[in-house]
Amino acid sequence: MPIRVRYFASLRERIGRAEDSLDAQPDLTVAEVWATLQPDRPLDSNTLAALNQEYVEYDRRVSDGDEVAFFPPVTGG
Amino acid sequence: MPIRVRYFASLRERIGRAEDSLDAQPDLTVAEVWATLQPDRPLDSNTLAALNQEYVEYDRRVSDGDEVAFFPPVTGG
């Protein structure tokens, strides 16, 4: 099963779509998922990353079937 | 007009009445109001005093027509 990659809010609008799909590779990290899918956009250090709906650092490893999400600082409440 | 002296809560029950009346004398203090009316009960330092419905120290002077109140620590809320 491929990795499901999701974008939210201003990031979703800038990228122009809500999600991507990516085949897993050995030892792939969250940062590498971004770099593979967004080669022309450096990963802004403000961008938050979640793996399977939990916050993670960019160096976390990603596996087949995982859900990775990237989004800007949250502004609820 | 005499001084109206009021007692509340456990103090009211211990004294056995809700109020007393006292004629003013020159330079009378709150502590002296108590001592005059309750000669057999030393003024417990926990007892709060109010003059005309504002908290005061025991050494505050009391005048004709004033309302003095004595009560235990408050327990509302």
Add this chain to the structure above:
Amino acid sequence: MHIEVCEHAFSPWERLATFESEHGPRQGSFGATATFVGTMRDFNEGDDVVSLTLEHYPGMTERQLERIVSGVDDRDGLLEVLVLHRVGQVVPGDPIVLVAVWSAHRAAAFAACRQIMEALKSSAPFWKKEELKDGQRWVAQNTPG
């Protein structure tokens, strides 16, 4: 500012809904409402409590509550304050006190609600007498918040 000593049971959520719609700040002006409701428990200091009688000092109570609300540190940050306090006989589950604060921002609302409650507990002239299964006792002192 609206301050009220209630002789009868009140429902805090109904009172809040009514007060906000009738006397609340203009819609869109406030972003934060912090409330506190104090309710009678059926236990205190290890004992079962059957009921409570709340005595107060009419006149001084209202003056002290007004003084407490007026003395809030960040008074400028507040748009409206509601304080209700019950007197008379109260049974477990009955609301005793309601403090509600409306403000543009949350920090002022939280801080003022807390500050008003602490000041009310330490200086508003109310006294509780507890009825236990085997007698009555005056509550000696409020615990610090």
Add this chain to the structure above:
Amino acid sequence: MHIEVCEHAFSPWERLATFESEHGPRQGSFGATATFVGTMRDFNEGDDVVSLTLEHYPGMTERQLERIVSGVDDRDGLLEVLVLHRVGQVVPGDPIVLVAVWSAHRAAAFAACRQIMEALKSSAPFWKKEELKDGQRWVAQNTPG
């Protein structure tokens, strides 16, 4: 613990009345209820705001809110927690968030309500887009409480 993402406008005081009577802790067990309601203002950063669209991350939102409530420092002191958060299009005066905490004593209720709100603001995956008179903008970052 009850957590809900609301697609439609809600009335916080009505929801509190209903929740407390249907799912609240046993009457007499709680002595303190602290609540916070966040409401849409018609101004932000010096500009008039016409409406707001709240986006969220379905699934992660609920997980994060549960994690926030479970992580409250004095979890033992809490009897019940209710968290409602609005998504979709919101107009000035509409409630956005409700946090309510029931506890035996007031210190735990105040502290938990505040802690949940701050954690929600900093980590629950919601995003606000403001519609101004002359365009739209994403809110960049929440201010600290």
